[in-house]
Amino acid sequence: MAHTGRHDRPDHVDAGEEVHFQKKERAGIRAQEINDSLNINSIMDIMTILLVFLLVSITSDPWNVKPNQYLQLATSTVDRPPEDSLAILVTKRAIVVDNQDTVPIECLTAGGRQCRSDDDYRKEGNRYFIDKTYKEDGAESSFLIVNLLKKLTDKLDFAKEVHAGANPNEPFKAITTIICDRDIPYRVIAEIVHTAGNAGIDQLRFAVMRTSVR
Amino acid sequence: MARKPSQASHSESGGNEELNLSPIMALLVILIPMLLAMFNFFEVKVQAVAAPKLGTGKTSKTDPDKKPLNLTVLISKQGFLLKQQDELQDVAEKPIPKDTFEMSVMENGAPVTKSIEDYDFATLYSRLRAKKQRYPDETTINIAAEMDIPWHVIARTIDASRVQLEDGNFEGRDRMMKYASATPEMRKSKKDIDGDGAVTEADQEPVPMFPRVVFVVAED
Numbered sequence: 001m002a003h004t005g006r007h008d009r010p011d012h013v014d015a016g017e018e019v020h021f022q023k024k025e026r027a028g029i030r031a032q033e034i035n036d037s038l039n040i041n042s043i044m045d046i047m048t049i050l051l052v053f054l055l056v057s058i059t060s061d062p063w064n065v066k067p068n069q070y071l072q073l074a075t076s077t078v079d080r081p082p083e084d085s086l087a088i089l090v091t092k093r094a095i096v097v098d099n100q101d102t103v104p105i106e107c108l109t110a111g112g113r114q115c116r117s118d119d120d121y122r123k124e125g126n127r128y129f130i131d132k133t134y135k136e137d138g139a140e141s142s143f144l145i146v147n148l149l150k151k152l153t154d155k156l157d158f159a160k161e162v163h164a165g166a167n168p169n170e171p172f173k174a175i176t177t178i179i180c181d182r183d184i185p186y187r188v189i190a191e192i193v194h195t196a197g198n199a200g201i202d203q204l205r206f207a208v209m210r211t212s213v214r
Numbered sequence: 215m216a217r218k219p220s221q222a223s224h225s226e227s228g229g230n231e232e233l234n235l236s237p238i239m240a241l242l243v244i245l246i247p248m249l250l251a252m253f254n255f256f257e258v259k260v261q262a263v264a265a266p267k268l269g270t271g272k273t274s275k276t277d278p279d280k281k282p283l284n285l286t287v288l289i290s291k292q293g294f295l296l297k298q299q300d301e302l303q304d305v306a307e308k309p310i311p312k313d314t315f316e317m318s319v320m321e322n323g324a325p326v327t328k329s330i331e332d333y334d335f336a337t338l339y340s341r342l343r344a345k346k347q348r349y350p351d352e353t354t355i356n357i358a359a360e361m362d363i364p365w366h367v368i369a370r371t372i373d374a375s376r377v378q379l380e381d382g383n384f385e386g387r388d389r390m391m392k393y394a395s396a397t398p399e400m401r402k403s404k405k406d407i408d409g410d411g412a413v414t415e416a417d418q419e420p421v422p423m424f425p426r427v428v429f430v431v432a433e434d
Contacts, residue, residue: 040235047242054249065258074369077398078259078376079420127362143431177260182366186289186359189368190431193263205260208369214335214394 063087065179065207069118074182076208085175085205086155088148088192092121092128092181095192097151103134105188128184130191143194152176152199174200179207261372264428283349286356286430287338289363289371294338298345310337315390333367336384336393339374343382346423355424358431372427377420 058064063082067073070091089096092115095103107115110125120126136144156174163172176196180189193204281299288295293311317330346352355375359368379396386392398420407417 044235054253058252074366076369076373078261080260082260180365183364185362187361204263207258207260210257210259
């Protein structure tokens with residue numbers, strides 16, 4: 001017989017035994033209640049909901065940007081959601097397209113020494129720039145980054161082919177999202193944006209971390 | 215032993231056996247911390263920017279009879295300077311220098327009020343709002359910066375010019391505090407913002423000020 005948590009009442013009991021029996025019966029019911037409260041199903045429900053929430057959140061983020069010492073996003077109150085686009089990651093060390101370091105970014109400390117350690121990159125007053133050897137004709141004044149131009153042109157050509165096969169009636173939109181470290185100077189940004197324009201990208205987006213305070 | 219389908223559910227235990235959930239629990243206990251580590255506890259949004267031009271930018275207006283405002287914010291290490299089409303300028307714009315503000319910052323996990331030198335975004339917003347009131351059809355703003363101005367300053371400048379706030383003018387020593395917590399002015403949108411399948415009063419969007427941002431690079 002399955003155990004019910006209740007004690008079987010004997011056929012004949014006197015008054016003293018009756019009180020003792022009732023106490024045992026109440027204790028049995030309490031034990032049963034404690035046993036019920038440890039039901040694993042409630043925890044399973046919470047964990048399943050949490051799992052679904054986390055999976056949806058992670059898959060809806062197209063880039064899943066992880067901040068580190070080389071990439072800290074600028075903050076903004078803008079509320080425009082990210083779109084599916086070609087991402088250009090600009091960290092303190094390199095311009096990354098398609099998970100490949102395309103152009104290195106040079107870093108000089110305030111004392112004019114080249115940044116080597118992680119501590120150097122954390123310091124304020126560093127100067128970040130792209131070496132002239134990566135620019136058009138090796139000219140310091142040029143805004144065109146040759147390696148980046150080639151990489152973007154290749155990626156765009158491929159994206160156009162894929163788009164033409166999948167949606168032949170819709171015009172192709174060349175959109176890029178620049179995920180840029182907060183300390184990258186305007187010169188480097190202008191060079192990247194100018195190069196993107198030369199590659200045929202006409203719509204630019206800058207990724208920022210949303211805050212409620214301006 | 216094989217049973218008839220009609221007897222399949224009438225096992226000796228009466229079909230009351232509970233499913234063993236321990237392996238699933240073990241899986242979830244591993245999966246959830248892993249996903250939490252991948253999860254970003256901040257929202258990534260995007261700012262739209264037009265491509266830079268050499269020289270000063272053009273305005274969005276195409277009407278040949280109308281003079282373009284050509285409003286430009288120049289960001290330097292000293293502060294901001296507003297420029298516009300000379301023919302539309304009555305008096306020269308005063309620069310907006312950096313200032314020292316009382317700001318609430320986090321130090322060792324607790325908010326502390328400190329005096330910090332920063333760009334005067336509150337005054338920049340007030341000046342831009344006045345321009346918008348004078349030229350309500352203008353939607354383009356050019357942003358030019360000295361070459362070593364970091365991106366986070368430019369992003370905050372775009373923030374100051376993008377939408378109209380409920381408070382139109384920020385003055386006084388606590389102007390940056392007021393500006394920091396100001397909320398955007400909202401209006402009924404023509405789009406289905408809340409995604410309920412219909413455009414209703416609940417679909418609200420911020421009132422734009424200069425939504426078209428153009429990066430410009432000043433020629434030497």
